[in-house]
Amino acid sequence: MPVHRPCSLRPRRLLLTGILLAALTLGFTAPASAADTPARGTAHMGMGVLAHDGRSGVPADTRATQTEGVDVSSHQGNVAWSTLWSSGVRWAYAKASEGTYYTNPYFAQQYNGSYNVGMIRGAYHFATPDTTSGATQANYFVDHGGGWSRDGKTLPGALDIEWNPYGAACYGKTQSEMVTWIRSFLNQYKARTGRDAVIYTATSWWTQCTGNYAGFAAANPLWIARYASTVGTLPAGWSYYTAWQYTSSGPTVGDHNKFNGALDRVVALANG
Numbered sequence: 001m002p003v004h005r006p007c008s009l010r011p012r013r014l015l016l017t018g019i020l021l022a023a024l025t026l027g028f029t030a031p032a033s034a035a036d037t038p039a040r041g042t043a044h045m046g047m048g049v050l051a052h053d054g055r056s057g058v059p060a061d062t063r064a065t066q067t068e069g070v071d072v073s074s075h076q077g078n079v080a081w082s083t084l085w086s087s088g089v090r091w092a093y094a095k096a097s098e099g100t101y102y103t104n105p106y107f108a109q110q111y112n113g114s115y116n117v118g119m120i121r122g123a124y125h126f127a128t129p130d131t132t133s134g135a136t137q138a139n140y141f142v143d144h145g146g147g148w149s150r151d152g153k154t155l156p157g158a159l160d161i162e163w164n165p166y167g168a169a170c171y172g173k174t175q176s177e178m179v180t181w182i183r184s185f186l187n188q189y190k191a192r193t194g195r196d197a198v199i200y201t202a203t204s205w206w207t208q209c210t211g212n213y214a215g216f217a218a219a220n221p222l223w224i225a226r227y228a229s230t231v232g233t234l235p236a237g238w239s240y241y242t243a244w245q246y247t248s249s250g251p252t253v254g255d256h257n258k259f260n261g262a263l264d265r266v267v268a269l270a271n272g
Contacts, residue, residue, distance in 0.1 A: 038165050041102035043126045044073035044095060045245065045255060048163030049202055049225050059229055059246050059258065066258040067091060067266050069243065071124065074104050076253055081113040083252050089119065091259060091266050093158055096123035096145035099131045103144045111145060115153055120270050122155030123147075124200065127185065130164070130171035134184030138192065148193040148272075155270050158198040158223060159185055162205050175211035182210070186220060195272055196220050198242065206235040213237075221269065223257070242269065 068088050072079055073095035084092075094110035097103050104110070107123070114121040125141035127134075146157040161182060164171045170178060182199075189197045199216060200223040206212060217237025225245045226232050234241060243257050250256035259266050 037167075040166065041098055042074070043098055043128075043165045044075055045071045045093075045124065045126075045160050045162075045200060045225070048165060048169075048205070049227055049245075049248065052163055052169075052202070052204060059244075065262045066260060067263050069093070069257040069259055069266075070250070070253045071095075071245065071255045071257060072106075072110050072253055074106050076110070077106055078109050079106075079113060080252060081117045081119070084114075085117045085119065087252065089256075090263055091120045091122075091155065093122045093124045093155065094145075095160075096125060096157075097137075097141050098126040099128040100137055100140040101131070107145050120153050120155060120266050122158060122198075122270075124158035124160050124198075127159055127161045127182075128164070128166075128171065129161075129173055129178060129181040130167070134181045134186075135188035138185045138188035142189065142192045146189075146193075148195045150271060152267055152270055155266075156195040156198055156221075156272070157189060157193065158200050159189075160200045162201055162225070169205070170209035173209070175209060175213070178209050179211075179213045179215070182216070186216065198223050200225065200245070201235065202226065203233055203235050 067090050069091035070084060070089050071093040092110070092114040094107055094114070095104045096107050111121060111123060123146045125137065125146055127137060141157060148154055148156050159182070163169045173181065186197055189195070196219045198221045202225040212235060214237030221242035222234065222238045223243040223245065224231055224234060224241045227247055231241055231244050241260055243259050245255060245257045247256050248254045
């Protein structure tokens with residue numbers, strides 16, 4: 001005799017299946033904030049520019065004399081420096097360190113490789129003001145590749161201070177606290193090397209996180225980040241920029257920059 005199962009079992013079975021699928025989905029889907037947060041140490045120059053400032057073109061080829069440069073980090077790995085040299089690139093910055101917990105494993109190839117093909121090169125430090133003091137990070141930077149020598153081929157170290165890729169944009173600091181942190185880094189870097197560090201930043205971040213502080217402009221060269229056809233408004237105090245990161249999608253190496261002057265001006269900055 002056929003067995004007649006109650007029809008109410010089917011909706012119940014469907015309900016249980018739906019609950020099981022939902023549970024599995026929740027189990028394998030990480031929270032959006034966690035999934036979007038990169039690993040410590042992976043930050044690099046311009047990491048937040050596209051997300052915060054966007055892109056609106058590239059500079060025209062008819063601008064005043066400028067000298068092409070690139071910046072690199074572990075994301076580029078071993079760089080084809082001879083290819084870049086052949087394309088007209090004459091200066092480079094390599095990421096040396098981040099916070100007090102990371103050094104770039106490709107730094108030697110990048111820093112020495114650019115030098116060996118004839119480029120003028122320097123090192124940069126990705127700042128994390130929420131982890132340790134500015135002076136502590138300046139020491140870490142100098143001790144891990146960020147030093148300087150008057151050889152005509154070494155640029156002063158650069159402080160990469162921009163959006164926090166690991167959390168709040170301003171690293172949980174007030175504007176006055178951020179200015180104090182930056183000053184601590186710059187003072188210690190100069191005490192260790194005798195040079196004023198270059199400041200790499202974006203105008204919108206600088207305005208938001210330092211209150212558009214103008215007090216560093218007299219001593220520290222400005223390296224501005226803006227992916228557009230013009231450099232736009234500069235942070236307060238600076239009447240001109242020394243370098244401009246204008247794209248993250250250039251050939252061979254994505255991050256391309258223009259030095260505001262001919263090659264002899266790059267040499268002048270190297271010599272101090």
